[in-house]
Amino acid sequence: MKHNFLLSVAFLLISTISNAVPKVTGWAPDAAYMTNGNLDLAKGGTPRISYTFTREQVNGVYEDVDMQLVFYIQRNGQNYESAPVYITNSNFLGDTWTGNDRRFIALGTSQAGGVLRAKYRVRSQGSPSYGPYMEISKSLNVINGAINPPGNPPVANSASIYRYYYGASNSANHFYTVSNITPGGYTFEFIEFYALTTQVSGTVPIYRYFDSQNIDHFYTTVSNNSTFPNYAFEKIEFYAYATQQPGTVPVYRYFSPSLKNHFYTTHYSPGGYNGGYYYERIEFYAYQGERR
Known part of the structure; x- marks a missing residue:
């Protein structure tokens, strides 16, 4: 069985004028799942992701955008991705929106190692497709292997x-x-x-x-x-x-x-x-x- 882990993250979305690129900054795993600055997959558990989005006004106007954020572990040339976090323009009331959710990083293997990264993409409100993913420069080394949790079945069989x-x-x-x-x-x-x-x-x-x-x-x-x-x-x-x-x-x-x-x-x-x-x-x- 395999443990796949949730990450607790906080990040900032800054939206400027329509020809500017929104940005994501400031993500971090929950401190309880870190060892010497590395994401430690042996620690188990399911911390909840928390996040806050903010955007700036330019000339008194907010740009209307939707966004997807994905975390992934890069190992041996393969990416094991989380389910996307979706943010729509309707989530915003003014310049901020906060929430929490659960996102697992799928390891796809019990092997140790790899690098944790994040990427995101945006689209203008009403556009049928997103732009290309943009990588976030921050990364963390991953140590120890993991297996999906067995859970706690409540009754016999x-x-x-x-x-x-x-x-x-x-x-x-x-x-x-x-x-x-x-x-x-x-x-x-x-x-x-x-x-x-x-x-x-x-x-x-x-x-x-x-x-x-x-x-x-x-x-x-x-x-x-x-x-x-x-x-x-x-x-x-x-x-x-x-x-x-x-x-x-x-x-x-x-x-x-x-x-x-x-x-x-x-x-x-x-x-x-x-x-x-x-x-x-x-x-x-x-x-x-x-x-x-």
Whole structure:
């Protein structure tokens, strides 16, 4: 199994006039995960990322921009990236916006070493595409190896359901599995929930399907895929409750038409999520994972 780590960061977004380049400065991992100035992956834990964005006025006007920030570990010529932090212009009230979130750096391997870096890209409000990524000059050496955390399954015959993320310029895939091995090209984010590995009273199989054309994993209680013919059946991934039981929470299903991607979460957002995800339904009930 692998431990992938969250970073606690604070950074500053300065937005000037439309032909200027917004800047990001001042990120740092939580001090508890540092050893002699290095990011120490052996320390474990899941610190929350905190961040503050500010921007400047020029001639009394703010530039309207959206932004993505990505942290990554560079090792042996390969980059293992976090899921992006998305900031939209609507997040700002005046010149500042503050928040916190969880972001794992996906190591993709239990090897030690590497360098932690960060990059970001921006787009003008309303533009269909972002500009190229800009590197932030700061970097930190990474020491010791890591494995994804085992979690704390709450009941007998339950297991951690790991959430992995794959993102490209025009597609995305959220992958949920009992496997603690990060798939190639994916980022380990966190344990979204706990589910059963064997069927018990009140539970139903959760069938895993995959659309290879759009790179989308789809999880459902429906055993017949005739209503979604583009999806090929892969396996029963786990078992979950069809109705809410003591100690369980709803797992909500969202879908993004633009990304052609399904997204499952224990956090309900009536307005949907960034990326055009809108709410579809409660798919099943499971035990709360490590995300709170």
